[in-house]
Amino acid sequence: MSTAFRTHTCGELRASHDGERVTLAGWVHRRRDHGHLAFFDLRDRHGITQVITNAEDAADAHAAAEPARNEWVVQVEGVVRARPEGTSNKELPTGGIEVAVDRFSVLNPSKVPPFYINEEQAGLDEALRLKHRYLDLRRPLMQQRMLLRARLASAIRQALEDDGFVEIETPLLIRSTPEGARDFVVPSRVQPGHFYALPQSPQQLKQILMVAGYDRYYQLAHCMRDEDTRKDRGPEFTQVDLEMSFVGEDDVMASVEGMVTRVSREVLPNRPILHEPFPRLTYAEAMDRYGSDKPDIRFGLELVDLTDVVRAVDFRVFTEPIAAGGAVRGICAPGCADYSRKQLDELTDLARRHGAKGLVQLSVTADGSFHGPAAKFLEGREADLLVATGASAGDLVLIVADADSIAGAEALGHLRLAMGDALGLRRPGVLAYVWVHRFPMFTWEAEGQRWDATHNPFSAPVPEDVPLMESDPGKVRAQQYDLALNGWECGGGSVRIHQRPLLEQAFALMGHSLEGMRDQFGALLDALEYGAPPHGGIAIGLDRWAALFAEVDNIREVMAFPKTQSGTDLMMDAPSPIAPEQLEELHLRIVEGD
Numbered sequence: 177m178s179t180a181f182r183t184h185t186c187g188e189l190r191a192s193h194d195g196e197r198v199t200l201a202g203w204v205h206r207r208r209d210h211g212h213l214a215f216f217d218l219r220d221r222h223g224i225t226q227v228i229t230n231a232e233d234a235a236d237a238h239a240a241a242e243p244a245r246n247e248w249v250v251q252v253e254g255v256v257r258a259r260p261e262g263t264s265n266k267e268l269p270t271g272g273i274e275v276a277v278d279r280f281s282v283l284n285p286s287k288v289p290p291f292y293i294n295e296e297q298a299g300l301d302e303a304l305r306l307k308h309r310y311l312d313l314r315r316p317l318m319q320q321r322m323l324l325r326a327r328l329a330s331a332i333r334q335a336l337e338d339d340g341f342v343e344i345e346t347p348l349l350i351r352s353t354p355e356g357a358r359d360f361v362v363p364s365r366v367q368p369g370h371f372y373a374l375p376q377s378p379q380q381l382k383q384i385l386m387v388a389g390y391d392r393y394y395q396l397a398h399c400m401r402d403e404d405t406r407k408d409r410g411p412e413f414t415q416v417d418l419e420m421s422f423v424g425e426d427d428v429m430a431s432v433e434g435m436v437t438r439v440s441r442e443v444l445p446n447r448p449i450l451h452e453p454f455p456r457l458t459y460a461e462a463m464d465r466y467g468s469d470k471p472d473i474r475f476g477l478e479l480v481d482l483t484d485v486v487r488a489v490d491f492r493v494f495t496e497p498i499a500a501g502g503a504v505r506g507i508c509a510p511g512c513a514d515y516s517r518k519q520l521d522e523l524t525d526l527a528r529r530h531g532a533k534g535l536v537q538l539s540v541t542a543d544g545s546f547h548g549p550a551a552k553f554l555e556g557r558e559a560d561l562l563v564a565t566g567a568s569a570g571d572l573v574l575i576v577a578d579a580d581s582i583a584g585a586e587a588l589g590h591l592r593l594a595m596g597d598a599l600g601l602r603r604p605g606v607l608a609y610v611w612v613h614r615f616p617m618f619t620w621e622a623e624g625q626r627w628d629a630t631h632n633p634f635s636a637p638v639p640e641d642v643p644l645m646e647s648d649p650g651k652v653r654a655q656q657y658d659l660a661l662n663g664w665e666c667g668g669g670s671v672r673i674h675q676r677p678l679l680e681q682a683f684a685l686m687g688h689s690l691e692g693m694r695d696q697f698g699a700l701l702d703a704l705e706y707g708a709p710p711h712g713g714i715a716i717g718l719d720r721w722a723a724l725f726a727e728v729d730n731i732r733e734v735m736a737f738p739k740t741q742s743g744t745d746l747m748m749d750a751p752s753p754i755a756p757e758q759l760e761e762l763h764l765r766i767v768e769g770d
């Protein structure tokens with residue numbers, strides 16, 4: 177990578193360059209002085225090379241190097257030589273050589289950075305990192321993450337293009353396309369009182385591209401949703417967005433699975449994919465077995481339905497939820513019978529935080545009886561419970577009963593994850609992809625007294641469930657699929673409704689009036705009347721995927737310029753007030769809040 181400033185990068189030189197005259201440019205990573213000798217580790221994103229100035233051999237270069245400190249940008253010229261016996265550095269690809277410098281130029285000095293670039297600091301303040309993101313991103317660890325993300329994006333593009341997808345960009349200034357969050361809006365200067373919405377996703381546009389005949393579209397799409405920032409989602413994120421024509425559920429899943437498998441192998445050749453093909457669970461099965469619609473299937477500890485086993489037991493904690501149509505479910509935590517009071521209380525707290533009314537804990541003693549506050553209610557049922565849960569002496573059985581079967585399963589699902597963590601079962605090296613499909617199409621919104629789409633309002637019902645749209649909407653399953661990886665939702669999509677009357681019926685169930693529909697989805701509704709092919713697609717969260725690949729639990733670690741939890745860009749200082757003239761031009765007036 178020779179340029180006007182260098183002949184090689186700082187990661188390029190090897191023993192085979194011995195004797196060559198070279199010019200390098202980069203940042204001073206570290207400097208060590210030994211009187212008439214000064215050693216510099218010179219760094220760029222390609223690597224680190226050791227260069228040396230020697231007062232005796234090259235007095236001018238040595239003097240020019242004297243002021244250079246960490247993070248100064250310098251250029252050096254000299255001759256590559258093998259390092260003396262016993263001094264090579266096995267850690268560095270360039271560790272067998274060094275450059276004996278005879279010309280040293282400072283290209284730009286640097287202030288002392290507010291944190292170390294050349295070593296990892298524990299507890300480094302995130303706000304400080306974000307404020308000086310250019311320095312944070314210069315840290316080798318962050319550079320590795322950014323490069324990993326770039327490799328991931330590139331592999332995705334390659335795989336999709338090989339599978340016939342074409343990249344089409346869609347605009348950022350659009351009309352609202354709902355994905356269940358608030359829109360960010362942009363006022364129009366030329367049309368007073370009118371606003372664009374920033375896309376929550378290119379959903380309607382990609383469907384319209386199918387109507388336009390593009391067959392297979394993809395885009396690494398920027399999406400913006402004005403919602404409270406969570407660890408795994410910011411106000412702004414990137415999706416691998418795609419849509420396909422003339423497909424059913426299986427076609428989309430197969431294409432995506434092919435791409436995901438290929439990309440995983442290419443980008444992380446050393447991390448095995450746990451199951452190929454990816455297992456497919458229906459939503460109902462995922463909730464029953466894992467208490468989650470994004471199950472971590474790297475480990476077992478599956479939920480067991482104990483409703484029938486305890487139906488006849490005289491214990492209010494069980495009988496009331498069962499009578500109300502709920503369920504009793506348990507998991508077995510192997511070897512945890514000796515958990516302390518404190519550990520058990522923490523588990524109860526965790527279950528409560530996730531919506532459980534309480535947690536029944538039973539330690540299995542050496543003779544197979546139960547120990548715990550609820551044990552006396554279960555006398556005589558021990559053997560059946562042990563068989564059902566697979567528990568034996570030394571294990572801990574955790575049981576949640578809830579009138580709301582799903583809520584109970586979810587609470588227990590969180591306990592399962594916590595036990596997976598505690599028992600070291602969530603092996604970080606493994607990639608466990610799993611499909612979850614056949615979600616309920618609608619959920620009941622008690623507040624608005626209407627049905628709402630569980631995914632997005634364009635998802636198609638499973639064909640045999642169409643008649644239920646009128647009779648029992650809560651039972652309609654959608655042709656909708658989510659891809660989960662190691663317990664994170666990694667992507668989701670659906671086969672769409674491509675016929676206007678059915679879409680109108682679904683919208684009506686969701687409480688949209690005809691005018692409301694026209695207002696929000698007019699373009700798509702119109703397009704569906706001009707020969708819309710059957711189609712479906714998916715969007716995969718690139719940030720989450722990159723975070724999982726980089727083994728970090730926060731997507732900000734794999735985004736170059738993320739916002740804080742409160743949606744602030746600390747480096748650019750956004751959002752910020754705008755000048756009164758700008759407000760004037762935009763026909764806006766700020767109403768001071770209370």
Ligand code: ASP
Pocket residue numbers: 355376377378379415418632668669670713714715
């Ligand atoms: N637009 C959807 C989303 O952002 C994905 C899809 O259905 O393709 O979640």
